Amino acid sequence: MALIRMLARYVHLNQGLKCLGASSQSKRLQHTATHSSSCNYQLLPDCLELNYGGLVMHFDYVWLRDHCRSASCYNSKTNQRNLDTASIDLNIRPLKSRVDENNLFLTWPDGHMTRYNLTWLAQNSYEGQKRSAMQPRILWNADIYSSAKVPSASWDKFMSCDEELKNFLSNFLLYGIAFVEGAPPTLEATETATQRVSLIRETMYGRMWNFTSDFSRGDTAYTKLALDRHTDTSYFQEPCGIQVFHCLRHEGTGGRTLLVDGFHAADAVLQRTPENFELLSHVPIKHEYVENLSEHRNHMIGIGPVLNVYPWNNEVYMIRYNNYDRSVINTVPHDVVRRWYTAHRQLSAELRRPDNELWVKLKPGKVLFIDNWRVLHGRESFTGLRQLCGCYLTRDDVLNTARSLGLQA
Numbered sequence: 001m002a003l004i005r006m007l008a009r010y011v012h013l014n015q016g017l018k019c020l021g022a023s024s025q026s027k028r029l030q031h032t033a034t035h036s037s038s039c040n041y042q043l044l045p046d047c048l049e050l051n052y053g054g055l056v057m058h059f060d061y062v063w064l065r066d067h068c069r070s071a072s073c074y075n076s077k078t079n080q081r082n083l084d085t086a087s088i089d090l091n092i093r094p095l096k097s098r099v100d101e102n103n104l105f106l107t108w109p110d111g112h113m114t115r116y117n118l119t120w121l122a123q124n125s126y127e128g129q130k131r132s133a134m135q136p137r138i139l140w141n142a143d144i145y146s147s148a149k150v151p152s153a154s155w156d157k158f159m160s161c162d163e164e165l166k167n168f169l170s171n172f173l174l175y176g177i178a179f180v181e182g183a184p185p186t187l188e189a190t191e192t193a194t195q196r197v198s199l200i201r202e203t204m205y206g207r208m209w210n211f212t213s214d215f216s217r218g219d220t221a222y223t224k225l226a227l228d229r230h231t232d233t234s235y236f237q238e239p240c241g242i243q244v245f246h247c248l249r250h251e252g253t254g255g256r257t258l259l260v261d262g263f264h265a266a267d268a269v270l271q272r273t274p275e276n277f278e279l280l281s282h283v284p285i286k287h288e289y290v291e292n293l294s295e296h297r298n299h300m301i302g303i304g305p306v307l308n309v310y311p312w313n314n315e316v317y318m319i320r321y322n323n324y325d326r327s328v329i330n331t332v333p334h335d336v337v338r339r340w341y342t343a344h345r346q347l348s349a350e351l352r353r354p355d356n357e358l359w360v361k362l363k364p365g366k367v368l369f370i371d372n373w374r375v376l377h378g379r380e381s382f383t384g385l386r387q388l389c390g391c392y393l394t395r396d397d398v399l400n401t402a403r404s405l406g407l408q409a
Ligand SMILES: C[N+](C)(C)CCCC[C@H](N)C(=O)O
Pocket: 205, 209, 211, 219, 220, 221, 230, 231, 232, 233, 234, 322, 324, 325
Protein backbone atom coordinates (compact mmCIF):
# COMPACT_ATOMS: atom_id res chain seq x y z
CA MET A 1 0.00 0.00 0.00
CA ALA A 2 2.70 2.44 1.02
CA LEU A 3 4.39 2.08 -2.32
CA ILE A 4 1.23 2.57 -4.33
CA ARG A 5 0.31 5.54 -2.16
CA MET A 6 3.71 7.02 -2.73
CA LEU A 7 3.26 6.70 -6.50
CA ALA A 8 -0.21 8.16 -6.32
CA ARG A 9 1.14 11.12 -4.43
CA TYR A 10 3.78 11.64 -7.07
CA VAL A 11 1.15 11.72 -9.80
CA HIS A 12 -1.05 14.12 -7.82
CA LEU A 13 1.85 16.40 -7.17
CA ASN A 14 2.53 16.64 -10.88
CA GLN A 15 -1.07 17.32 -11.72
CA GLY A 16 -1.26 19.82 -8.89
CA LEU A 17 1.62 21.80 -10.26
CA LYS A 18 0.08 21.89 -13.68
CA CYS A 19 -3.26 23.11 -12.36
CA LEU A 20 -1.66 25.76 -10.22
CA GLY A 21 0.16 27.16 -13.22
CA ALA A 22 -2.86 27.23 -15.47
CA SER A 23 -5.54 28.47 -13.10
CA SER A 24 -4.10 30.83 -10.49
CA GLN A 25 -1.71 32.73 -12.71
CA SER A 26 -3.34 32.65 -16.09
CA LYS A 27 -5.96 35.28 -15.19
CA ARG A 28 -3.31 37.83 -14.35
CA LEU A 29 -1.09 37.30 -17.37
CA GLN A 30 -1.80 38.17 -20.93
CA HIS A 31 -1.78 35.21 -23.30
CA THR A 32 -0.34 35.41 -26.74
CA ALA A 33 -2.25 33.12 -29.05
CA THR A 34 -1.12 32.81 -32.61
CA HIS A 35 -2.46 30.70 -35.44
CA SER A 36 -0.92 29.65 -38.70
CA SER A 37 -2.50 27.17 -41.06
CA SER A 38 -1.07 24.08 -39.44
CA CYS A 39 0.05 25.31 -36.05
CA ASN A 40 -0.96 27.46 -33.12
CA TYR A 41 0.68 28.21 -29.82
CA GLN A 42 0.14 30.07 -26.56
CA LEU A 43 2.61 31.49 -24.10
CA LEU A 44 1.11 30.20 -20.85
CA PRO A 45 2.51 31.42 -17.51
CA ASP A 46 4.51 28.27 -16.88
CA CYS A 47 5.04 26.82 -20.35
CA LEU A 48 4.62 27.26 -24.06
CA GLU A 49 1.70 25.26 -25.42
CA LEU A 50 2.10 24.20 -29.03
CA ASN A 51 -0.54 22.54 -31.15
CA TYR A 52 1.03 21.07 -34.24
CA GLY A 53 0.23 18.09 -36.43
CA GLY A 54 -2.67 17.08 -34.20
CA LEU A 55 -0.49 16.97 -31.09
CA VAL A 56 -0.75 19.38 -28.13
CA MET A 57 2.64 19.80 -26.51
CA HIS A 58 3.95 21.74 -23.52
CA PHE A 59 7.47 23.10 -23.28
CA ASP A 60 9.09 24.53 -20.19
CA TYR A 61 10.77 27.89 -20.89
CA VAL A 62 14.15 26.92 -19.43
CA TRP A 63 13.97 23.75 -21.54
CA LEU A 64 13.32 25.89 -24.62
CA ARG A 65 16.31 28.16 -23.90
CA ASP A 66 18.44 25.10 -23.06
CA HIS A 67 17.58 23.42 -26.37
CA CYS A 68 18.54 26.32 -28.62
CA ARG A 69 20.38 24.86 -31.61
CA SER A 70 21.99 28.12 -32.80
CA ALA A 71 25.70 28.04 -33.63
CA SER A 72 26.66 29.76 -30.39
CA CYS A 73 24.57 27.43 -28.21
CA TYR A 74 25.15 24.15 -29.98
CA ASN A 75 27.98 22.63 -31.99
CA SER A 76 26.30 20.79 -34.84
CA LYS A 77 29.62 19.23 -35.94
CA THR A 78 30.08 17.36 -32.66
CA ASN A 79 26.39 17.34 -31.69
CA GLN A 80 27.30 18.75 -28.30
CA ARG A 81 25.87 21.61 -26.26
CA ASN A 82 27.97 24.77 -25.89
CA LEU A 83 25.46 26.69 -23.81
CA ASP A 84 26.04 26.75 -20.06
CA THR A 85 22.67 25.55 -18.74
CA ALA A 86 23.48 26.81 -15.24
CA SER A 87 23.62 30.38 -16.58
CA ILE A 88 19.96 30.42 -17.71
CA ASP A 89 17.60 32.51 -15.53
CA LEU A 90 15.20 29.90 -14.11
CA ASN A 91 12.34 32.41 -14.57
CA ILE A 92 13.23 33.15 -18.18
CA ARG A 93 10.42 34.02 -20.63
CA PRO A 94 10.71 34.93 -24.30
CA LEU A 95 10.16 38.61 -25.13
CA LYS A 96 8.90 37.99 -28.65
CA SER A 97 7.54 35.00 -30.50
CA ARG A 98 6.24 34.07 -33.94
CA VAL A 99 5.73 31.04 -36.19
CA ASP A 100 5.98 30.45 -39.90
CA GLU A 101 5.05 27.31 -41.85
CA ASN A 102 7.88 25.21 -40.42
CA ASN A 103 9.40 27.04 -37.49
CA LEU A 104 8.81 28.66 -34.14
CA PHE A 105 10.95 31.72 -33.35
CA LEU A 106 11.57 32.99 -29.83
CA THR A 107 13.53 36.10 -28.87
CA TRP A 108 15.01 36.00 -25.39
CA PRO A 109 15.54 38.98 -22.98
CA ASP A 110 19.22 39.35 -23.99
CA GLY A 111 18.20 39.64 -27.66
CA HIS A 112 19.29 36.12 -28.60
CA MET A 113 16.91 34.49 -31.06
CA THR A 114 16.13 30.77 -31.25
CA ARG A 115 14.56 29.04 -34.23
CA TYR A 116 12.92 25.65 -33.59
CA ASN A 117 11.85 23.42 -36.42
CA LEU A 118 8.26 22.39 -35.62
CA THR A 119 8.81 18.77 -36.62
CA TRP A 120 11.87 18.66 -34.39
CA LEU A 121 9.79 20.01 -31.49
CA ALA A 122 7.08 17.40 -32.10
CA GLN A 123 9.63 14.60 -32.18
CA ASN A 124 11.43 15.78 -29.08
CA SER A 125 8.49 16.74 -26.90
CA TYR A 126 7.40 14.65 -23.94
CA GLU A 127 3.97 14.20 -25.51
CA GLY A 128 5.55 13.04 -28.78
CA GLN A 129 7.84 10.64 -26.94
CA LYS A 130 4.90 9.25 -25.01
CA ARG A 131 2.91 8.69 -28.17
CA SER A 132 5.78 7.34 -30.26
CA ALA A 133 5.92 3.60 -30.78
CA MET A 134 7.96 1.45 -28.42
CA GLN A 135 10.95 -0.45 -29.74
CA PRO A 136 9.34 -2.86 -32.23
CA ARG A 137 9.45 -6.33 -30.71
CA ILE A 138 7.67 -9.59 -31.28
CA LEU A 139 6.88 -11.07 -27.88
CA TRP A 140 6.98 -14.82 -28.25
CA ASN A 141 6.17 -18.18 -26.81
CA ALA A 142 7.56 -21.41 -28.28
CA ASP A 143 4.82 -21.60 -30.91
CA ILE A 144 5.14 -18.00 -32.08
CA TYR A 145 8.90 -18.27 -32.38
CA SER A 146 8.83 -21.62 -34.17
CA SER A 147 6.08 -20.63 -36.61
CA ALA A 148 7.96 -17.43 -37.49
CA LYS A 149 10.70 -19.62 -39.05
CA VAL A 150 13.28 -16.94 -38.34
CA PRO A 151 16.26 -17.72 -40.57
CA SER A 152 19.71 -18.13 -39.05
CA ALA A 153 22.49 -16.07 -40.57
CA SER A 154 24.95 -18.14 -42.54
CA TRP A 155 28.53 -17.80 -41.40
CA ASP A 156 30.06 -16.85 -44.77
CA LYS A 157 27.53 -14.16 -45.57
CA PHE A 158 27.43 -12.95 -41.97
CA MET A 159 31.16 -12.33 -42.07
CA SER A 160 31.28 -10.67 -45.49
CA CYS A 161 27.95 -9.02 -46.22
CA ASP A 162 26.40 -6.10 -44.32
CA GLU A 163 22.91 -6.99 -45.51
CA GLU A 164 23.19 -10.38 -43.77
CA LEU A 165 24.45 -8.69 -40.60
CA LYS A 166 21.55 -6.24 -40.80
CA ASN A 167 18.99 -9.06 -41.11
CA PHE A 168 20.62 -10.87 -38.22
CA LEU A 169 20.47 -7.77 -36.01
CA SER A 170 16.95 -6.97 -37.09
CA ASN A 171 15.86 -10.45 -35.92
CA PHE A 172 17.88 -10.07 -32.75
CA LEU A 173 16.08 -6.80 -31.95
CA LEU A 174 12.67 -8.30 -32.73
CA TYR A 175 13.02 -11.58 -30.82
CA GLY A 176 15.95 -11.10 -28.42
CA ILE A 177 17.72 -14.15 -29.84
CA ALA A 178 19.50 -14.86 -33.12
CA PHE A 179 21.66 -17.64 -34.56
CA VAL A 180 24.64 -17.87 -36.87
CA GLU A 181 25.07 -21.28 -38.50
CA GLY A 182 27.99 -22.91 -40.26
CA ALA A 183 30.64 -21.31 -38.07
CA PRO A 184 33.93 -23.14 -37.60
CA PRO A 185 33.61 -24.92 -34.21
CA THR A 186 36.37 -22.97 -32.52
CA LEU A 187 36.71 -20.31 -29.88
CA GLU A 188 38.54 -18.09 -32.39
CA ALA A 189 35.68 -18.21 -34.91
CA THR A 190 33.21 -17.45 -32.13
CA GLU A 191 35.27 -14.43 -31.19
CA THR A 192 35.46 -13.26 -34.82
CA ALA A 193 31.70 -13.58 -35.18
CA THR A 194 31.01 -11.52 -32.09
CA GLN A 195 33.35 -8.79 -33.24
CA ARG A 196 31.22 -8.34 -36.34
CA VAL A 197 28.46 -7.22 -33.99
CA SER A 198 30.04 -5.50 -31.02
CA LEU A 199 32.83 -5.23 -28.49
CA ILE A 200 33.46 -8.07 -26.07
CA ARG A 201 32.70 -7.24 -22.46
CA GLU A 202 35.41 -8.69 -20.29
CA THR A 203 34.26 -9.82 -16.83
CA MET A 204 35.81 -11.78 -13.96
CA TYR A 205 35.03 -14.90 -16.06
CA GLY A 206 37.48 -13.62 -18.67
CA ARG A 207 37.07 -12.17 -22.16
CA MET A 208 36.22 -15.26 -24.17
CA TRP A 209 35.34 -18.22 -21.98
CA ASN A 210 35.47 -21.91 -22.73
CA PHE A 211 33.98 -23.91 -19.91
CA THR A 212 33.00 -27.42 -18.95
CA SER A 213 31.65 -29.17 -15.87
CA ASP A 214 34.89 -29.08 -13.88
CA PHE A 215 33.79 -26.74 -11.07
CA SER A 216 36.78 -24.56 -11.90
CA ARG A 217 34.66 -21.63 -10.65
CA GLY A 218 32.36 -21.36 -7.66
CA ASP A 219 29.13 -21.42 -9.70
CA THR A 220 26.59 -24.09 -10.71
CA ALA A 221 27.16 -23.22 -14.39
CA TYR A 222 30.42 -25.19 -14.06
CA THR A 223 28.63 -28.48 -13.19
CA LYS A 224 26.43 -31.02 -15.02
CA LEU A 225 23.32 -29.94 -13.09
CA ALA A 226 20.19 -28.51 -14.67
CA LEU A 227 19.87 -24.72 -14.50
CA ASP A 228 16.47 -23.12 -14.28
CA ARG A 229 15.73 -20.08 -16.47
CA HIS A 230 17.66 -16.99 -15.47
CA THR A 231 19.46 -13.91 -16.67
CA ASP A 232 23.23 -13.71 -16.16
CA THR A 233 25.26 -11.20 -14.17
CA SER A 234 22.18 -9.87 -12.37
CA TYR A 235 24.69 -9.02 -9.63
CA PHE A 236 26.25 -6.28 -11.79
CA GLN A 237 24.96 -2.72 -11.49
CA GLU A 238 24.70 -3.00 -15.27
CA PRO A 239 24.07 -6.64 -16.20
CA CYS A 240 25.81 -7.77 -19.40
CA GLY A 241 23.70 -6.85 -22.40
CA ILE A 242 24.27 -9.84 -24.65
CA GLN A 243 25.48 -13.37 -24.08
CA VAL A 244 26.97 -15.56 -26.80
CA PHE A 245 27.03 -19.38 -26.59
CA HIS A 246 28.74 -21.81 -28.92
CA CYS A 247 28.80 -25.50 -27.96
CA LEU A 248 32.07 -26.84 -29.30
CA ARG A 249 31.63 -30.42 -28.11
CA HIS A 250 29.16 -32.69 -26.40
CA GLU A 251 29.59 -36.44 -26.12
CA GLY A 252 26.67 -37.50 -23.91
CA THR A 253 22.98 -36.97 -23.31
CA GLY A 254 20.81 -34.01 -22.25
CA GLY A 255 22.26 -30.53 -22.08
CA ARG A 256 19.59 -28.81 -24.18
CA THR A 257 19.32 -25.02 -23.83
CA LEU A 258 16.11 -23.42 -22.60
CA LEU A 259 15.07 -19.96 -23.79
CA VAL A 260 12.14 -17.91 -22.44
CA ASP A 261 11.03 -14.43 -23.51
CA GLY A 262 11.03 -12.46 -20.25
CA PHE A 263 9.22 -9.49 -21.85
CA HIS A 264 6.37 -11.75 -22.92
CA ALA A 265 5.97 -12.95 -19.33
CA ALA A 266 6.22 -9.39 -17.96
CA ASP A 267 3.57 -8.27 -20.42
CA ALA A 268 1.21 -11.01 -19.24
CA VAL A 269 1.63 -9.74 -15.65
CA LEU A 270 1.00 -6.15 -16.76
CA GLN A 271 -2.17 -7.13 -18.64
CA ARG A 272 -3.63 -9.30 -15.87
CA THR A 273 -2.42 -7.69 -12.64
CA PRO A 274 -1.01 -4.17 -13.08
CA GLU A 275 -0.33 -3.77 -9.35
CA ASN A 276 2.02 -6.76 -9.49
CA PHE A 277 3.80 -5.24 -12.48
CA GLU A 278 4.10 -2.04 -10.45
CA LEU A 279 5.74 -3.87 -7.55
CA LEU A 280 8.16 -5.76 -9.80
CA SER A 281 9.17 -2.54 -11.49
CA HIS A 282 9.61 -0.46 -8.32
CA VAL A 283 10.86 -2.65 -5.48
CA PRO A 284 14.68 -2.66 -5.52
CA ILE A 285 16.18 -6.13 -5.19
CA LYS A 286 19.78 -7.17 -4.60
CA HIS A 287 21.67 -9.85 -6.47
CA GLU A 288 25.03 -10.99 -5.24
CA TYR A 289 27.94 -13.14 -6.41
CA VAL A 290 30.29 -14.37 -3.72
CA GLU A 291 33.11 -16.59 -4.93
CA ASN A 292 35.62 -17.94 -2.45
CA LEU A 293 38.07 -20.23 -4.19
CA SER A 294 41.79 -19.97 -3.71
CA GLU A 295 42.21 -18.94 -7.37
CA HIS A 296 39.18 -16.69 -7.59
CA ARG A 297 37.81 -14.30 -5.02
CA ASN A 298 34.96 -12.10 -6.16
CA HIS A 299 32.18 -10.19 -4.51
CA MET A 300 29.69 -8.47 -6.79
CA ILE A 301 26.47 -6.69 -5.80
CA GLY A 302 23.83 -5.38 -8.19
CA ILE A 303 20.73 -3.47 -7.08
CA GLY A 304 17.62 -2.81 -9.11
CA PRO A 305 14.02 -3.89 -9.67
CA VAL A 306 13.18 -7.14 -11.46
CA LEU A 307 11.55 -5.15 -14.26
CA ASN A 308 13.19 -1.94 -15.41
CA VAL A 309 10.67 0.25 -17.20
CA TYR A 310 10.68 3.68 -18.82
CA PRO A 311 8.43 5.82 -16.62
CA TRP A 312 6.88 7.72 -19.57
CA ASN A 313 5.32 4.69 -21.29
CA ASN A 314 5.81 1.66 -19.00
CA GLU A 315 7.99 -0.03 -21.65
CA VAL A 316 10.11 -2.76 -20.08
CA TYR A 317 13.74 -2.47 -21.19
CA MET A 318 15.45 -4.92 -18.83
CA ILE A 319 14.50 -7.90 -16.71
CA ARG A 320 16.75 -9.20 -13.94
CA TYR A 321 15.64 -12.65 -12.92
CA ASN A 322 18.01 -15.07 -11.27
CA ASN A 323 16.68 -16.87 -8.24
CA TYR A 324 20.05 -18.53 -7.61
CA ASP A 325 21.90 -15.26 -7.33
CA ARG A 326 19.17 -13.17 -5.70
CA SER A 327 20.42 -11.88 -2.37
CA VAL A 328 18.80 -10.94 0.95
CA ILE A 329 15.79 -8.64 0.62
CA ASN A 330 16.16 -5.78 3.09
CA THR A 331 15.28 -2.81 0.97
CA VAL A 332 11.54 -2.60 1.74
CA PRO A 333 9.32 -3.20 4.83
CA HIS A 334 7.62 -6.57 5.47
CA ASP A 335 4.19 -5.65 4.05
CA VAL A 336 5.76 -4.68 0.72
CA VAL A 337 7.89 -7.86 0.86
CA ARG A 338 4.70 -9.90 1.17
CA ARG A 339 3.12 -8.28 -1.87
CA TRP A 340 6.39 -8.50 -3.78
CA TYR A 341 6.48 -12.30 -3.26
CA THR A 342 2.97 -12.55 -4.71
CA ALA A 343 4.05 -10.53 -7.74
CA HIS A 344 7.24 -12.58 -8.11
CA ARG A 345 5.13 -15.76 -7.96
CA GLN A 346 2.94 -14.55 -10.80
CA LEU A 347 5.93 -13.64 -12.95
CA SER A 348 7.57 -17.01 -12.18
CA ALA A 349 4.38 -18.84 -13.17
CA GLU A 350 4.35 -17.00 -16.50
CA LEU A 351 8.04 -17.71 -17.08
CA ARG A 352 7.42 -21.39 -16.29
CA ARG A 353 4.44 -21.95 -18.57
CA PRO A 354 5.51 -24.89 -20.75
CA ASP A 355 4.19 -23.10 -23.86
CA ASN A 356 6.67 -20.29 -23.19
CA GLU A 357 9.67 -22.64 -23.23
CA LEU A 358 11.80 -22.83 -26.34
CA TRP A 359 14.24 -25.76 -26.18
CA VAL A 360 17.22 -25.94 -28.53
CA LYS A 361 20.17 -28.27 -28.73
CA LEU A 362 23.30 -26.25 -29.38
CA LYS A 363 25.64 -27.96 -31.83
CA PRO A 364 29.13 -27.18 -33.04
CA GLY A 365 28.82 -24.52 -35.77
CA LYS A 366 25.67 -22.92 -34.34
CA VAL A 367 26.35 -19.68 -32.47
CA LEU A 368 23.55 -18.29 -30.30
CA PHE A 369 23.25 -14.62 -29.37
CA ILE A 370 20.91 -13.92 -26.43
CA ASP A 371 19.63 -10.52 -25.32
CA ASN A 372 20.44 -10.96 -21.63
CA TRP A 373 18.24 -7.95 -20.76
CA ARG A 374 15.21 -9.72 -22.20
CA VAL A 375 15.49 -13.47 -22.82
CA LEU A 376 16.17 -15.90 -19.97
CA HIS A 377 18.27 -18.99 -20.55
CA GLY A 378 18.64 -22.28 -18.72
CA ARG A 379 19.85 -25.79 -19.44
CA GLU A 380 18.90 -29.38 -18.97
CA SER A 381 21.22 -31.58 -16.89
CA PHE A 382 23.62 -33.63 -18.96
CA THR A 383 26.05 -36.50 -19.04
CA GLY A 384 29.44 -36.73 -20.69
CA LEU A 385 31.92 -34.15 -21.81
CA ARG A 386 30.28 -30.87 -22.81
CA GLN A 387 32.28 -27.84 -23.76
CA LEU A 388 30.68 -24.46 -24.20
CA CYS A 389 32.45 -21.31 -25.28
CA GLY A 390 31.25 -17.75 -25.62
CA CYS A 391 31.43 -14.27 -24.18
CA TYR A 392 29.39 -11.26 -23.12
CA LEU A 393 28.99 -8.21 -25.34
CA THR A 394 28.51 -4.55 -24.46
CA ARG A 395 24.95 -3.63 -25.19
CA ASP A 396 25.65 -0.06 -26.27
CA ASP A 397 27.93 -1.29 -29.04
CA VAL A 398 25.45 -3.85 -30.35
CA LEU A 399 22.80 -1.11 -30.59
CA ASN A 400 25.36 1.23 -32.13
CA THR A 401 26.07 -1.31 -34.89
CA ALA A 402 22.34 -1.80 -35.45
CA ARG A 403 21.75 1.97 -35.74
CA SER A 404 24.68 2.41 -38.10
CA LEU A 405 22.99 -0.13 -40.41
CA GLY A 406 19.78 1.91 -40.35
CA LEU A 407 17.83 -0.11 -37.80
CA GLN A 408 15.70 1.39 -35.02
CA ALA A 409 17.38 0.50 -31.73
C1 LIG B 1 28.83 -17.87 -18.68
N1 LIG B 1 29.73 -18.17 -17.63
C2 LIG B 1 29.91 -19.61 -17.55
C3 LIG B 1 31.02 -17.56 -17.93
C4 LIG B 1 29.38 -17.59 -16.38
C5 LIG B 1 28.20 -18.07 -15.72
C6 LIG B 1 27.76 -17.14 -14.63
C7 LIG B 1 26.73 -17.75 -13.81
C8 LIG B 1 26.13 -16.87 -12.81
N2 LIG B 1 25.37 -17.62 -11.86
C9 LIG B 1 25.20 -15.89 -13.47
O1 LIG B 1 24.06 -16.25 -13.73
O2 LIG B 1 25.59 -14.78 -13.73
